[in-house]
Amino acid sequence: MSLLQISSFAAGEWVAPGDGARTIASAITGAPLATAGNSALDVQAMLDHARSVGGPALRRMGFHDRARMLKALAQALDARKSKLYQVSFDTGATQSDHLIDIDGGIGTVFVFASKGRREMPDGHVYLDGDVEQLSRNGTFLGQHICTPLHGVAVHINAFNFPVWGMLEKLAPTLLAGVPAIVKPATNSCYVTELAVRIMVESGLLPDGALQLVSGGLGDMLDRLGAQDVVSFTGSADTALKLRRTPAIVENAVRFVAEQDSLNASILGPDAQPGTPEFDLFVKEVSREMTAKAGQKCTAIRRIIAPEAQVPAVIEALSARLAKTVIGDPRLETTRMGALVSEGQKRDVLEKAAILGQEAERVFGDPDAFDVHGADADKGAFVPPMLFHCADPDRARRVHDTEAFGPVSTVMGYRDLNHAIDIANRGGGSLVTSVITHDSAVASEVVLGAAAWHGRIYINDRTSMKESTGHGSPLPHMVHGGPGRAGGGEEMGGVRGVKHYMQRTAIQGSPEMLAAIGGRWVPGAAEADKGAHPFTRRFGELEIGDTLNTASRTVTLDDIAHFAEFTGDTFYAHMDEDAAARNPFFPGRVAHGYLLISFAAGLFVEPDEGPVLANTGLDNLRFMQPVVAGDSIKVRLTVKAKTRRTEDYGEVRWHVTLTNQKDEKVAEYELLTMNAY
Missing domain, CATH: 3.10.129.10 (Hotdog Thioesterase)
Structure with a gap:
């Protein structure tokens, strides 16, 4: 069978793989699946095309025009999502994983389209805050406004969400009026390429608004300037390397990062075995360990429970994980598929071995587990692995090592302050959850931990039926976190759009501010x-x-x-x-x-x-x-x-x-x- 040829879309043309192309293997069988990459891509032409063609075309549209475009793009993707499902299986993702990645990504675009129409003006200037009176009689005023940057957004995405990872960045970027160059991780770029083809073939996008690099970026980052933005998702090591690119440093290029995160979930002291909260906690942790085979930036890596409840947590989690059917993700009976590649499997096992230096593995043996409908030796399969760290205060690696797979560590806390301290020792996370029915517990955790976590998810018997889950970033809320998590914030509704706009203070008479903002100001004509x-x-x-x-x-x-x-x-x-x-x-x-x-x-x-x-x-x-x-x-x-x-x-x-x-x-x- 011939290999899929995964192309780039550069300066309005599809460019097939060429020099420097690499082979991508199926996560299920390990067999060669596709080739991608072309070191001969003219990256300067791509940047010029975005800046001189895509940017002006998008800026001629108002916010509402761009919002309507986003809605139509989401509809085009939704109509062909079954094709995205089919190609996505080879990443190791199950059908339920597709709902997170593909349907979740499309839903995110719909939300930004709606917010663009409801919360942004039907014009070209976004007013940020109220008018400030700068003089006694009100003839000299001030107003903050936001307008689109005149550069290009370079999106560098991770392998685990080839559709959602692209769309959660692309939607606010296009709504802001800025063209994007998308660079997905090569291991799963064939799914992203199909999504881009669907959008390009829809005819909805202005020329130059969206380009795709399937493979390496070459020296593109060396050519960026002050009007450009880099939005990155991936490891902290890679983020640090990219941040240090001389052009990014010298030109103060905006760099938004979402990187490593040792997310935690805290079982409240009130959530005893037999309560709805205890059962909910076990369900949430199990789901976060196995969804996408644990390859989620928001997955629970550290399970923090009262010391007295640690044995019960381990027993309940082990029993639930034992029911997880591992195998070919195309089978309806499969509950957890493979990791994305053999390389990712090696990395997860290496990181698990590091965790094993400070914690005992209490469930899951990577050398002895069942795989249904596939060959465990050929595919990138690993079992869920649960560790127990008896002394989280003296441990170090459980707080700084992320095994990016179905791996998590249970640790006990003495009191709530101790639980907060353990959660914060991760050095900054995307999300920490608290499962409790006690509002005082939730309040104390928020006050003690919020500074170290981008999102705090609280769930109990009241909200459990409607809650979206610990690991679900929503387009309405910021997705990011301090410190180790990268210090960035994506999505968050209009907040995410502002990453691709310049905030400018406008000062002048009421008449001038009204003319610029398209909104009457007291004192204007x-x-x-x-x-x-x-x-x-x-x-x-x-x-x-x-x-x-x-x-x-x-x-x-x-x-x-x-x-x-x-x-x-x-x-x-x-x-x-x-x-x-x-x-x-x-x-x-x-x-x-x-x-x-x-x-x-x-x-x-x-x-x-x-x-x-x-x-x-x-x-x-x-x-x-x-x-x-x-x-x-x-x-x-x-x-x-x-x-x-x-x-x-x-x-x-x-x-x-x-x-x-x-x-x-x-x-x-x-x-x-x-x-x-």
């Missing part, structure tokens, strides 16, 4: 065009369009009627003497919500028109009280517009209520849906 703005369609409204209403006097009868009608008889509205004793009120005052209701009566256009719905209000503040005899009027200004569909869009109105002295009494932002 207003346009009262005569016709009520509620009579104009979404496409006809412009930022700064304003309505100034007539005034309405608030009477004591109004206050009393509102109190009786709503049931809000708070003393400040009903009792003159009691209200006067309140340091915030001069006497009996109008309800804040009465003022909001009167404001709506002043500015609402009652006839049928393009306003389809009032969907809420934000940032409501009451500045000063209104008493009977005061009058209020409203200024209603179009602050921002966000198109939601082809038929309608969201209008954000800045609403200011003032009294007869032109003093602000209330302010908020009204949201309406308007027909396009």
